[in-house]
Amino acid sequence: KNQVEQSPQSLIILEGKNCTLQCNYTVSPFSNLRWYKQDTGRGPVSLTIMTFSENTKSNGRYTATLDADTKQSSLHITASQLSDSASYICEITSGTYKYIFGTGTRLKVLA
Amino acid sequence: GAGVSQSPSNKVTEKGKDVELRCDPISGHTALYWYRQSLGQGLEFLIYFQGNSAPDKSGLPSDRFSAERTGGSVSTLTIQRTQQEDSAVYLCASSRTVGRADEQFFGPGTRLTVL
Numbered sequence: 094k095n096q097v098e099q100s101p102q103s104l105i106i107l108e109g110k111n112c113t114l115q116c117n118y119t120v121s122p123f124s125n126l127r128w129y130k131q132d133t134g135r136g137p138v139s140l141t142i143m144t145f146s147e148n149t150k151s152n153g154r155y156t157a158t159l160d161a162d163t164k165q166s167s168l169h170i171t172a173s174q175l176s177d178s179a180s181y182i183c184e185i186t187s188g189t190y191k192y193i194f195g196t197g198t199r200l201k202v203l204a
Numbered sequence: 205g206a207g208v209s210q211s212p213s214n215k216v217t218e219k220g221k222d223v224e225l226r227c228d229p230i231s232g233h234t235a236l237y238w239y240r241q242s243l244g245q246g247l248e249f250l251i252y253f254q255g256n257s258a259p260d261k262s263g264l265p266s267d268r269f270s271a272e273r274t275g276g277s278v279s280t281l282t283i284q285r286t287q288q289e290d291s292a293v294y295l296c297a298s299s300r301t302v303g304r305a306d307e308q309f310f311g312p313g314t315r316l317t318v319l
Contacts, residue, residue: 097246136208136295136310137247182246190260190302192237194246 095120097195099183105201110173114198116166116183124186128157128168131180131197140168140181173202206230208311210296216317217286225281225314229298236279237299237308238271242292253279254302286318 097118106112116126125144129137141150141157143166150157154171170177180197187193209228217223229236238250249263253273264270268286273279283290293315297308 135312136297138310139307142307184247190235190252192247192249192308194239194248196244196246 095185095187095191095193097183097185097193099181099195099198101198102196103199103201105203106173108173108175108202108204112170112173112200114168114170114181114183114200116168116195118164118166118183118185118193118195120164120185120187120193122187123161123164124188126157126159126166127184127186128155128166129182129184131182133179137182170200173200175202175204178202208296208298208309210294210311210314212314213312214315214317216319218319219288220285222282222284223286223316225283225294225296225316227279227281227296227298227311229277229279229296230309231277233298233300233309234276235299235302235306236273237297238279238281239295239297240265240292241295241313247295250281252302283316286316288318291316291318 100115127142128140131137140155143150143159156169159166180199182197183195185193211226236253239247251271255276256273268284271281293313295313297310299306299308
């Protein structure tokens, strides 16, 4: 069964600290992996996309890694800001149009 | 508009009533997707359109759900005889084409509450 599991379910950190979110998947075939940020009451917004052959991708303070052998990905947030408070969702594209989403990690950044 | 828009933003209805949700994709985007997001659940794929045709309707939960797209633009998702388990946020997304690398741009969603 195609699944995307994220951990932790929720996380609270202090402003300025770093954090790492995890995504494990059992999806086949694998086309690419995206991380999204979803603010409360808004739709998800893409942060990074990685294909099978890529193992790291950065977007400002966000750095995603992918280990296609172990089927694991992580999203590292550096020097967190209050505006980083949101849900972060991992998504695997399988084939051309099958999009399989994890349940997300809810991040809260405190001043 | 610059982004994907959805209406209404909130809908409260009584069990058994029909509801219609609307999505306006980004101009020029040929692909359009509908998802359902329930509390504590990941986004659940419902249906996608390439132009006006829907090659894959397998994600629709039951025959009470239907969707159409006209003119390659606006799409409506209709839920007939709503049930309480239909309560969720319904998200629409569009992309330039149906392709593995094409980014989906999401609308803000319609929060449906069935009493």
